Amino acid sequence: MINLPLLPILIPFITAAVLMFFPKRIKAQRTISIISSLGAVIASFVLIFTIRQNGIQTVNLGGWDAPFGITLVSDMLSALLVAATSIITLFVIWFSFYYMDEGHERHYYYVAVQFLLVGVNGAFTTGDIFNMFVFFEVMLISSYVLIVLGGKKEQLRESFKYVLINVISSALFVIAVAYLYSIVGTLNMAHVSERIAEINQPGILTVIAIFFLLVFGLKGGIFPLYFWLPGSYKAPPIPILALFGALLTKVGIYAIIRTYTLFFYHDTGYTHMILGVLSMLTIVVGVIGALAYRDVKEIIIYNIIIAVGVILYGVSVMTPEAIEGSIFYLLHDMIIKAALFMLAGIMIAIVGSSHLKDMGGLIKEYPWVGWTFFIAALSLAGIPPFSGFVGKLLIVQGGFRAEEYIGPGLILLSSLLVLYSVMKIFTNGFWGTPKEYHGLKASMAFKLWIPTAAVVVIAIAYGVGAEAVRPFITQAVEPLVNPAIYIEAVLKE
């Protein structure tokens, strides 16, 4: 079917439009949104297997040929990311049935989640740089709604800052697109890549490359531009935080990967050196934050920043092996961050606070939560049978092969400290003597645990079945290493 890449965007879009008609009927809202998310998951898997068999899928919207119309391009990388996004959204929606207040659910919560899914899937699939801006805005506007929904003081305060930062970064995105358009005269990403290769990336394009790094770095939370992230992510309720932590920063990372492998690969000595240094500094600040706090949410939020650094380091090395590692780690990180935030949500639901000083001895009453958290923590740090291992291994190997020693060393050291930071939650929260808990939703703990455990099981399967996943990842890396494959698929020369 030729419109297949459109389905993961179209299904949540139609669902969101339908859900707007009956906001007060919560049962119907829940049923429809979970069924349609399941539909998006199935569509994305069909898409993956189609790409596996027939190569990159493209759709020219409206039948206009490639550089003139908007093209949607699904290569293996974007299809895998779309699948991961849809799976995470499915389980987070399931999780929010039991976690969200009725007030949230009656006020278009599921609509906003579906629109977020539209924006994220669209940004992963689009083949046009201005269209990517539009999908970014779709994603951001629904994230503004989600972050402020409920209207508590803290949420209002933090969302004001979040909206401000994103308005500025969107303005910078349009500026970067305007500069790029003035030089290459096209917006289609494959065509841009071709034109840049023709003029062999003069100095001004290197400036634009850094501009794009600034824009997407602000969305993705890299070193000097991460400052908005910890405060804003602390404000909204847990299911929303799980969506943000798993999806939003990853869209920024995907955009960096796409532009730095498709557009700006001619002067890697300068641009990729900067990317490498910034990603190492990102790891450092993330680790410092993860060690400094004793608040469950805050520790995991800083772990997002560390993962951003690790993934971008792999991209900056630019060897097939390191990029493969980055893709492996990117998918792993989306799944495991969602799982960790959901586990933190269960702990908050039981204890009624997110600070470690109020927790202790949870394993006595809730052993299933405890051991799930233990496995997720090991998986985050990259202990061999679990999912974080292969990605980090490939990134470190790629780094050493490229004769860089600081970056891989830093990644290995950071894994240790990541393990320490999550084990801090485990030992303080689950071991020790039980304290008095004041959680209002403790009775829901088991229901909340089921979707969470499902996400952890997916993470384990992803780690144990790395051999089965690997051909897909290898196929995803091909167009990144050799842009000609991507250009040929889109422009059909």
Added chain:
Amino acid sequence: MEILMSIVIGILFMCATYLILSKSLLRIIFGTLIISHAVHLLVLTMSGLKRGAAPILTDGVTAYTDPLPQALVLTAIVIAFGVTAFFLVLGFRAYQEIGTDNMDEMRGTEGND
């Protein structure tokens, strides 16, 4: 012409940056308004300000202005409009709930309030 426009856009960016760095909520929102004006003018300028007819097909006209950036700007304007409307209401609600429009007093780590 492009040089003149570039200088004007530069001044707009300067004003916007100054306003965004100030303390009052409303001034910050005005800053984002000005920054979006600057961005839209930049998109129009960057495609070249050549003389030509408006991009409407008419007989006997050979040179048109570039229609693509006009479409881009139209898209960006409505997006900026939507976000600004949201942002203004958000600023109003924040003022109502927190009782201040001073960003210095909106700093906060006081846990769950």
